[in-house]
Amino acid sequence: MSRSNNINSVFYAESYHPIQAGSIDGTDILPHDNAVYRALLCSNAALYDPLGDPKLIGDPYRTIFVGRLSHLTTEHTLRKAMSKYGLVKNLRLVRHIVTGASRGYAFVEFETERDMRRAYQDAHHSIIDDSEIIVDYNRQQLMPGWIPRRLGGGLGGKKESGQLRFGGRERPFRAPLRPIPYEDLKKLGIPPPPEGRYMSRFKVPSPPRRQRISAEREEFSHKRSSMDREELSQRSSFTKRDEHKMTAAAGGRQEKSSKRNSVEEEGQHGESSMDRSASFQKRIPTEREDHHHKQSCVDREEHSHSRSTREGGAISRKRSSKDKEEGSSKHRRHHSRDPW
Structure with missing residues (x-):
């Protein structure tokens, strides 16, 4: 100015x-x-x-x-x-x-x-x-x-x-x-x-x-200290609650896991028994079929063998009868040719 x-x-x-x-x-x-x-x-x-x-x-x-x-x-x-x-x-x-x-x-x-x-x-x-x-x-x-x-x-x-x-x-x-x-x-x-x-x-x-x-700093520091105290108290209460909830949840989880394990074991046992029964039931007809098939094969082989033996015996018999007849015929011829 x-x-x-x-x-x-x-x-x-x-x-x-x-x-x-x-x-x-x-x-x-x-x-x-x-x-x-x-x-x-x-x-x-x-x-x-x-x-x-x-x-x-x-x-x-x-x-x-x-x-x-x-x-x-x-x-x-x-x-x-x-x-x-x-x-x-x-x-x-x-x-x-x-x-x-x-x-x-x-x-x-x-x-x-x-x-x-x-x-x-x-x-x-x-x-x-x-x-x-x-x-x-x-x-x-x-x-x-x-x-x-x-x-x-x-x-x-x-x-x-x-x-x-x-x-x-x-x-x-x-x-x-x-x-x-x-x-x-x-x-x-x-x-x-x-x-x-x-x-x-x-x-x-x-x-x-x-x-x-x-003034704002003092008020802010005072408010901040009070807020920090409140937050600490709230955090402590929250941590206690969380710990209680975590322990309760952990106990519930353990119970649930034990239940689940028991249920799974029961299910696995049931499934294994069912599988065993089903496999056993499946094995029975297959074994029966195999046994029947084997028996049929054996029967067929025995039948074919017996048939072959029968046929061989008949053939041998025929051959022996033929041989005898031929031998007798030859013997007759031989004696007929002999001058005595």
Whole structure:
């Protein structure tokens, strides 16, 4: 952005520094009053711990700061007024430690971050007990380097009190009226103003958002651990069930296999007996046929042999009879030829 466009613009710092907070345009390099000097000493010596307050409760991303309250405003009245923007989870009205009177500011935590942002945008400059309030996010926990008003820091204030501070919603930083001395700010360790992040004076600055990556990682790790535990328990139960089912199935399989084996053995025995009976029944007629065939062959051979013997005997008989007749005829012829 050019300087001509930044003249009517404002910007908001992401971190707190006492010297910049005491400067209208963030270009001062030296403290201009004792309060800023005291806040600078506390900041350099780290005398203030923003997270050391034991009364801090709740989520800072769901908490708003309510200031300029009437000293007559009670917790009930403030809760009723803040309930218009969402469900209030916690409320702490800061009171004096000795007298117990209201200090004029409070912290309100909502159930959701969406309700907090609605109250941050709509409740600003609203009226409670005839007093105009201001609303800001919880800078004590969300703004790095924060120094409270009681130690010389803070934001806002009045010019007459000598503690006029810039950088908040009421009095944001103005565009630098002169060139920013970057070298001097660097030597003194003062961060330069956030040049280039200017906004229109009519726009509402957005409060810091939760780092979704870390939050999602934490939620994911928490969910993953719980899911892992559930999965482990489910797996253990499933494994036990599976083991029980496997043992039961193995027993059933063994019983079935034994039954099958017995049935197969019985079937094989039955089949073998049936085969044996069938083969025996088949063998009987074949043996009978073979025996009958052999017997018939033997009978035929014996019959042929006997027939041949009979025929041979008859032939021999005929031959012997013929031989005898021939011999007798020859003998007769011989005696007939003999002269005696």
